[in-house]
Amino acid sequence: MPVSGEFADWATELTMRHVPVPVRRAAGRRILTAIAAGVGAARVGLVDPAVHVAVGIGGPPEAELIGHAAGRLAAPAAALANGMLIGAARPEPDGAGGAMAVVLPVAMAVGQEVKARGDEVLLAVIAGHEMACRLAAPDGSRSVGVLGAALAAARLMTLDRCRVRDAVGIAGEFAGAPIGTGGTPGLTTGIAAGNAIIAARLAASGANGPVGGIDELCRAWRLRPERVLGGLGGEWVGEPHPAAKSTDYQFDLETCERLGGSRRDARALVAEVRALAFAPSLDSILALTVRVAAGS
Template sequence: MIARELAAWALGLAEVPGPVSAAATRHLLDGFGTALGALRTGAAAPAIEVARGLGGPPEAGVLGGGERLSAPAAALANGTLVHALDFDDTHAGGLVHATAVVLPAAFAVGQQTGASGREILTAAVAGYETACRVAAAAPHGFHARGLHATMVAGVFSSALVSARLLGLDARRAANALGIAGSQAGGLLAFLGTGASTKQLHPGFASQSGIVAARLAAAGATGPETVFDGPHGVFDTLSANPAEPASIVDGLGERWETTRIGIKPYAACQLSHATIGAVLDAMAREGFGADEVISVHAKVHPDSAPVVCDTSRDLTRPASPYAAKFSLPWTVAALITDRGLSLETFEPDSIARPEVTRLAARVSWDVTGSPGVVAADAPGQVTITLDDGREVAGSVPRSEGGGDRPLGRAALIAKFEGNAGVPATDAEAFARTVETLGDQQDAATVMRAAARLAQLTPSAQEKE
């Protein structure tokens, strides 16, 4: 059974190659940055309020805060914090936000059990491999069914991270995976509305995974056929054919942790290749928004239903989140502002009529790239100007992943902008996370995050 094999590997993982550990700390650093950004802007306030209300024994802290809650409650808040700005990392093969489900479980249960920094980091790597591999076993299959792959795959990742840190044996860890399967879900219905449910999905996944591991520890059982049996997660939740065996293929030899991309822009990952192509065109010709007659893009078939869904108004987004999932609006804002930032997707910004007018002039063709998943697809645009010129722009794939990784300096600059702290503080925090494997426990990182959160007032404190 795949669940049994995956559990045995995760529990037995002892030596993690240096490049894999380094990749994991890069992603944890990025996750702390997006969480601090959400804390600063108040983007995850409802989840934090509810987590505080759930309370429980003082096992784990909320990122950037001083209070301690039960591990499941802390994970609900922290998973929402990491993902609330939709600026967190993405594994292209599974189109899954891995850190948003790995970090909350690893640090919550790590604090609960008093695990060392090395134990937390190793558990995180097991979680990264699980989330990425489960999602990539059915590329776009969950999305095509109308489900968020991050939550579907995330419950398994969080369950296995928790099982390892709680000291479960392989049989109970496999049961935890089976139990987690009954909590997999996450509707994409938010796309056409102003709903904030997508922000909550990683929090739900992290919380549910911890609960699944606790239930298994208490003697509850789950189907070991959750991946490869009838009525399992792929049979039930994937609209596309799946390859469940790929979950365990090459474990310990091929590391998906090193293949996760870090977002340079706070928009849906499936727009990033087009964003890169527009930036390439802008670099070739210094045109302004008022010169643009039309923009035409080539869009991958799996990207179009998410960022070019014409059943909703793509030129007048219903919410900041809807703007991030509108390729026409994002492209129009990019050209108008000559860049994208967190402020681009604020409520006042998405109401700008000049961006709406330009977004209405963005069109696309749905064009597949054989053998290439959507988040790894190339970007191509043709921009027609008012003097008759046509400016072409292209990129081989989006920036931040694959052979176009975000460098350390760019990663720290992103962290600095998200957290709203000086460069020296961002650098110091980066060094703290990068040495997690040498630390006695999670306390040093959590204290450092809390100190950074105090440097910049939150949205609530500003009111």
């Protein structure tokens, strides 16, 4: 079976009981770090052009922005802005070319759009991030976030495995690399996040992905299928987060507190993200990011 088919089968069948506790903890900490980065970028207006463009696009009220009380926007527009907010602040590298900065905005936007539970969003993030880590270049230079994000979006949209494969294949058409240096911070991650949702929506509407799917990309990148798929479902190749090594797993409040806002709001944000596996509300998480960003 092609690589994209194997990933599609695995992702559609993945449940929380298949995910070891350390993997959940590492994902939760990465999510908190990414959200904190987005709140920080919102506070200092780091990517205001992206926010202005997203608000201008408008569209159906599907998803909200991190750290901004702009109201609900179309999911691709929200993912574009949130991807730029997170990517611009450069949260810790995750060994997959900053994939979490693409996967998380997509999972949050589509999760709100389809009214998914928090645990469903967490599973989508874990699946997309794992796929990106398996396809990433050792130096993190490869643009794989859009592939993992399309997988996350397709899973949240409850597409069947054939459509999941198409979504990832279509996203592969967007898997380019930045040209040159400089430019607007977070632009690559933001555009990748918006494109991932478009890829999943195209697949849901009946568009087919390239015949080779991501297998052609694997050949171009000289990735052996056994290296990409080895242990899938039993072994997790995503780098463990250092903070996940603690048995009781306490989130560090420093990241949130230094962004401003009250200690109470920072603690509440930490608690909501920590409880993602138990289905908290994404709306409450995003509302808290606005309060923390405003420094109220």
